Amino acid sequence: MSKTVLIRLMPETMKADSSSERRVLSQTESLCPVCLKKIPAFRVTDGLDVYLEKHCESHGPFSTVIWRKDPHFETWTRPKIPIQPPVCYTEITKGCPFDCGLCASHRQITCTALIELTKRCNLHCRYCFASSQNLDDPDPDINKIEFMFKRVREAAPSCNIQLSGGEPTLRDDLPQVIGTGRQAGFGFIQLNTNGLRLANEKDYAASLKESGLSSVFLQFDGVSDEVYKALRGQALLDKKRLAIEQCARAGIGVVLVPMIVPGINAHEIGSILELGLKEYPAVRGIHFQPVSYFGRHPESVENHNRITIPEIITALEIQSNGMVAASDFHPPGCENALCSFSGKFLVMPGGGLMPIVSETNSCCNKPVRADIGARQTIFSVAGQWSAPKVQGSAIAGQGTTNSISGMDLDGFLDFVRSRSFSISGMAFQDIWNLDLDRLRDCCIHIVSNDGRLIPFCAYNLTDIQNKPIYRGQ
């Protein structure tokens, strides 16, 4: 790979270092995108923006934007006391991130374990971290999946499960897979899907529900077909809405999952929220994913093609006309603060959203044990992303109430159970912005074929030539 190409990919490397606003905030480690050598990396401010800067002796400098403007980078903290995973399937030999499994230098337990059920997919998206396509690669058989559940159970008995792929609904034995997971003792099983089969087959959602499915993590990038054509190659909005309807009928909670790409759908962030609220209580929340450059993606990996957590938060406030405020969102209690944001709200009968946790999260600078945050997240996610216990016409608090204070205990419980709505987002790491501090704090782990637990961003990491470190092992 020539030097010229690297400079084209990362134009910020050309910025002058003499700017008086530039300041190194902190140091971490990363990898060279070309040779994967571990190298020091620095979080550097340039005005209100923050870049991860690193320099490989052989392949030169790299600078990737990781934060733009407000909420201010230095205020976005939630310190944790690191916890070694109770079961480590790998020894430390080569050092992070080459010993994942997890190893003893990892700093968080598993909150969600992902099991990839197939490499096949019925879409061919421009962006796909799994580089999935419609090939005849064999799927792991049910014995292999049972083994994977067993390995997760031994290492993280109370974690949540996400079934992913490829497109997992291409497997006709998906209900059996879900049943196997429930029999293994997992209480919350979520399906990561493009929703096509849910939309196309009338009784499919009901069969998944009957098998024990709790929630659908629905790829949902926008409210116009232009967005789907640009990202997924075809008009899909009607299918997505039908998938939501089928899940609602079956009693499966739906989380809308938009991947946000600047210039394609960042202007629809507010409209996605509006649609999600229209489809509430079937839709339990929205989980934004700023685009990452791993797996299959268009060639141009430039900073102007990235969107950061504070930009999503700001867009939520502006595009919702202030229905939510940037101050309603907080850093996570489970993963590294720089990995995500979250806000929990009540959908009020009088209209609008009321934040319900901003008060406690404004005081998060006292370090808390990482596993305590993980356990809270496991419980909170499972409750929030499943269908509410009270549904439809039984939703509590009809009328114009806009306060939850002063209710009786049962009324309060029904109200919060049926009316909570989450807005969150997670910024994945690719080879350009990889920060090993963040990776060590990861709580979302993919189960490899040989039964190791590998942090999501390590598993999906690909070098400049799209060669994976872990995927396929």
Add this chain to the structure above:
Amino acid sequence: MKNSYANPEDLRWKCHKCDMFLSVGPATLTYMGNTINAQLPVCPQCGFVLVSEELALGKIAEVEQLLEDK
């Protein structure tokens, strides 16, 4: 009684300080700025409230969990 979380056996407790049997009365629970009303066993003299283990680990714990976020 509506909104009452007092079991008959709770009313056999006496307030240690006042030496009086508890009776069912209004109590206000506050959590994260929200107030919730309930009828609980209280000391009629000093107002000290008994929260049974069943209630603490049941509905009150659920309130806490519902209001917490990740």
